[in-house]
Amino acid sequence: xxxxxxxxxxxxxxxxxxxxxxxxxxxxxxxxxxxxxxxxxxxxxxxxxxxxxxxxxxxxxxxxxxxxxxxxxxxxxxxxxxxxxxxxxxxxxxxxxxx
Numbered sequence: 001x002x003x004x005x006x007x008x009x010x011x012x013x014x015x016x017x018x019x020x021x022x023x024x025x026x027x028x029x030x031x032x033x034x035x036x037x038x039x040x041x042x043x044x045x046x047x048x049x050x051x052x053x054x055x056x057x058x059x060x061x062x063x064x065x066x067x068x069x070x071x072x073x074x075x076x077x078x079x080x081x082x083x084x085x086x087x088x089x090x091x092x093x094x095x096x097x098x099x
Contacts, residue, residue, distance in 0.1 A: 024077035031081035041082055048078045
């Protein structure tokens with residue numbers, strides 16, 4: 001399998017859906033931790049995306065299947081994690097301003 005193979009996905013298989021949800025959840029957590037460490041949304045997004053792409057490329061060298069579709073699932077987790085961080089940051093700022 002190579003990075004550009006998109007047609008071999010089994011969207012009806014529950015284990016496939018569970019595995020891809022795991023991708024999203026792991027990168028959700030990664031993005032939140034990176035944001036917490038850097039306190040910069042753009043930097044957290046870039047670092048998380050580089051890691052997502054890197055892990056897929058590295059899988060090609062260890063008898064695993066790396067695929068850009070997985071980077072898409074990772075990206076969804078990253079975006080969800082960062083959106084929650086932004087919403088939380090704004091909620092805390094409003095709360096601290098007494099509104």
